[in-house]
Amino acid sequence: MIKSIHLTRFKRFSDSTFQIHPDGISFLAGGNNSGKSTLLQAIAVWEFCRFLLDVEKGRPSLLPNYHGQGLGLSDDEFSPISVASLKHLWTNLKSQIPGNDGYSLAIECRWLNVAGVEKRLKLALALTNDRLFIKTADTNLEEADALPAVAYLPPFAGISSRENQMSGAERRAMVGRGLAGGIIRNLIHDMFQVNEKERARLKEGRPKIKNSDLTRLRKEDPWEVLQATMAKVFQMQLEVQPFNELYHSYIRVKCVKGTWDGKKFKRHPNFQPRDLMAEGSGFLQWLSVYTLALSPSVQTLLLDEPDAHLHPSLQTLLVDALEEIVVATGKQVLIATHSTEILRWADHSKILEFKGTGARYLKEDGQKISLFIGLGSSYAPKIDPLRQSKVMLIVENESDARLLKAWTDRLGHQWPNGLVIWPWTGGSTQRKQLFLQLQAEVPNLKALSLRDRDDLELEQVDKATLRDKSVSNTEPTLLLRVWRRRHIENYLLWPAAIARAANCTLQEIVDLMAEHALVVPADFTSKDVADAMVDARGKVLALEDLRSLKHVFNVTPIRIAQEMQPAEIADDVKGLIQEIIAMCTPEVA
Structure with a gap:
C-alpha cells in the first residue's frame, strides 16, 4: 500500500x-x-x-x-x-x-x-x-x-440508461471523465459472473455446495457480500439479467425489494423488478462506491x-x-x-x-472542531457574523430554519436580525461540544440547538419547554431543544393548509393521509395531541415516500408553512419561536 x-x-x-x-x-x-x-x-x-x-x-x-x-x-x-x-x-x-x-x-x-x-x-x-x-x-x-x-472514483455524476459491455480502457476513460456511474453495471455483472463460476466449481460432483464452502463463500465472495449489504442497508437485492455479447447490446441489472431477517432475504410477493436506473441518486452513488471497494483487483x-x-x-x-x-x-x-x-x-x-x-x-480530537468552524473549512464565512451577533441557531439543515422563518412571518413576528444559522446533524452531546469550541472563539455566545426527536424516547423531551432531558447541560447560554413530534414535518400536517398550498380539495389530502394510516385530530396544535400525531413519520409522508405530499401533489414543506394560519400553527412551534426571539433580544441594563 x-x-x-x-x-x-x-x-x-x-x-x-x-x-x-x-x-x-x-x-x-x-x-x-x-x-x-x-x-x-x-x-x-x-x-x-x-x-x-x-x-x-x-x-x-x-x-x-x-x-x-x-x-x-x-x-x-x-x-x-x-x-x-x-x-x-x-x-x-x-x-x-x-x-x-x-x-x-x-x-x-x-x-x-x-x-x-x-x-x-x-x-x-x-x-x-x-x-x-x-x-x-x-x-x-x-x-x-x-x-x-489503484482505483480512482471521482464525484458521482449519475448512470446511463443503457450500458454496453466495456473493455478495461473504456472503463478507465469513463471514470476519468467523471462518469463512474456509467460502468456500474459492468462491475456488478463481472462480480456476478465470478460468483456463478465459483458456485459451479464448488457444486461440481455434488447435489449442493457443502455448508463449510457456502459459509466461506458468503463471507469472502464480493458478490455475496454485496447482496447481503444491499439487503441489510436498503432491503433490496440486485438481479443480473442473462447477457450474451452475441445478441445482447447492453447489460441489464434490476432491483428487487423485500425484507432481510439477518440471514435471508425474502422478496415482496408480486414485486415487479425495476431497472437499476429507477433508483435514487443517493442509492446509486452508494452502490458504485461500495461495488468498487469490493473489487478484489483494487x-x-x-x-x-x-x-x-x-x-x-x-x-x-x-x-x-x-x-x-x-x-x-x-x-x-x-x-x-x-x-x-x-x-x-x-x-x-x-x-x-x-x-x-x-x-x-x-x-x-479537539482539532476536528477547529477544522469545522473555519480554519480552512466551509464554515469560515459564518464565524465573522457570529462574532458580531453572538447568537446562533443550530439546526439539522437550512430547510428547518426556512420553515421556522415562514412560521414566524405567519405569526406576525419579526425574525431576529443577525441570527446565524448553523446546520449540524449531530445529536445534542455533539452540539454541546460544538458550542463550547465556538464559545472559545466567540465570547458571550448564545445558542439554541433544535433537532428532530427521531427515535429518542418521548419521555426524554420536556413537554413544556422541549428541553432535551437525555443530555446533561449546565451551560446557561446554550438551550438544547428537541421537537416532541418525531420530525419537524409533523407540524405541517394540517390538511386544510396542505390543500391550500397544493391547490386541491381537502378530501384529497385526507384520503392520502389515510393511505399512511394517519387521521389528523382536531386538537392538532395542542401539546396534548394524540400519540399517533406525535409519532407519525412526518418526513416520509411529506417528502420521502412515492405517495408523499411532494410526489403526489408537488407541494413542498415550505409552501405548506407559508399557507398556515396562526391558529393552525402548533403550540410547540409558537413557544420555540418565542424562545428564539427572546434569546436574540438585547438585555436591558
Whole structure:
C-alpha cells in the first residue's frame, strides 16, 4: 500500500510530500481548493502512467537503467482524470522550463513490499505540441516486485440508461471523465459472473455446495457480500439479467425489494423488478462506491467526495461498510470529503488536514472542531457574523430554519436580525461540544440547538419547554431543544393548509393521509395531541415516500408553512419561536 507521495509541479503543488497511512481509511479534509482532490488525482495519474508503460513498453520500462524513449500519447488517449487541456496538469500551466529536458512534472509513490522493504517509482511527464510523454525518472523496483493496484472514483455524476459491455480502457476513460456511474453495471455483472463460476466449481460432483464452502463463500465472495449489504442497508437485492455479447447490446441489472431477517432475504410477493436506473441518486452513488471497494483487483481506493449526494445517515453507513471491507481485506482507502457528519465520527488520527502546500494527520480530537468552524473549512464565512451577533441557531439543515422563518412571518413576528444559522446533524452531546469550541472563539455566545426527536424516547423531551432531558447541560447560554413530534414535518400536517398550498380539495389530502394510516385530530396544535400525531413519520409522508405530499401533489414543506394560519400553527412551534426571539433580544441594563 502507498505510504508517501511526492509531487513536483503537479497542479497546485510545485514541490510537496504527503505521508499517508498505508492501510485503513484516511479522510482528506480541508476547504475548497486546499488540495484534497489534487492528491487523489495525482495518484490516479501515476497509476495510469504506470499501467501504460507496463503495457506498451513492458516491465523493463519501470526498472532501473532503462534507456528507452518515453511513451507518447495524444490528449484524447489521456483518461485517468478530466482536465480542460493537458497543460492544466502543470503548476501555473507552465509545462516548459528553460534548460530542462521537458520532463518537468513528476509524481513519485513509495510503498512497502511483502518483505517490508520500501519501494519507489517516480514517473515524469512532458508536454510537447499537445502530446504527452511519460517515462520512469527514478525507481528501485525489481522484476518480481508487485505494484499497488489503484482505483480512482471521482464525484458521482449519475448512470446511463443503457450500458454496453466495456473493455478495461473504456472503463478507465469513463471514470476519468467523471462518469463512474456509467460502468456500474459492468462491475456488478463481472462480480456476478465470478460468483456463478465459483458456485459451479464448488457444486461440481455434488447435489449442493457443502455448508463449510457456502459459509466461506458468503463471507469472502464480493458478490455475496454485496447482496447481503444491499439487503441489510436498503432491503433490496440486485438481479443480473442473462447477457450474451452475441445478441445482447447492453447489460441489464434490476432491483428487487423485500425484507432481510439477518440471514435471508425474502422478496415482496408480486414485486415487479425495476431497472437499476429507477433508483435514487443517493442509492446509486452508494452502490458504485461500495461495488468498487469490493473489487478484489483494487488495493488502494481513491474516493473523491463520495458523500456529496448522500443523506447523513447513508454517509455514516457507507463509511461503516467501507471499514468492514478494510478490516476483512487490508485495503487502503483515501476519502476526500467536506462532510462534517463523516469527520465528526472519524478517529482524529485518520483525518489528514490540508493546509497551504501540505497536509498532516490531526494529533488530537479537539482539532476536528477547529477544522469545522473555519480554519480552512466551509464554515469560515459564518464565524465573522457570529462574532458580531453572538447568537446562533443550530439546526439539522437550512430547510428547518426556512420553515421556522415562514412560521414566524405567519405569526406576525419579526425574525431576529443577525441570527446565524448553523446546520449540524449531530445529536445534542455533539452540539454541546460544538458550542463550547465556538464559545472559545466567540465570547458571550448564545445558542439554541433544535433537532428532530427521531427515535429518542418521548419521555426524554420536556413537554413544556422541549428541553432535551437525555443530555446533561449546565451551560446557561446554550438551550438544547428537541421537537416532541418525531420530525419537524409533523407540524405541517394540517390538511386544510396542505390543500391550500397544493391547490386541491381537502378530501384529497385526507384520503392520502389515510393511505399512511394517519387521521389528523382536531386538537392538532395542542401539546396534548394524540400519540399517533406525535409519532407519525412526518418526513416520509411529506417528502420521502412515492405517495408523499411532494410526489403526489408537488407541494413542498415550505409552501405548506407559508399557507398556515396562526391558529393552525402548533403550540410547540409558537413557544420555540418565542424562545428564539427572546434569546436574540438585547438585555436591558
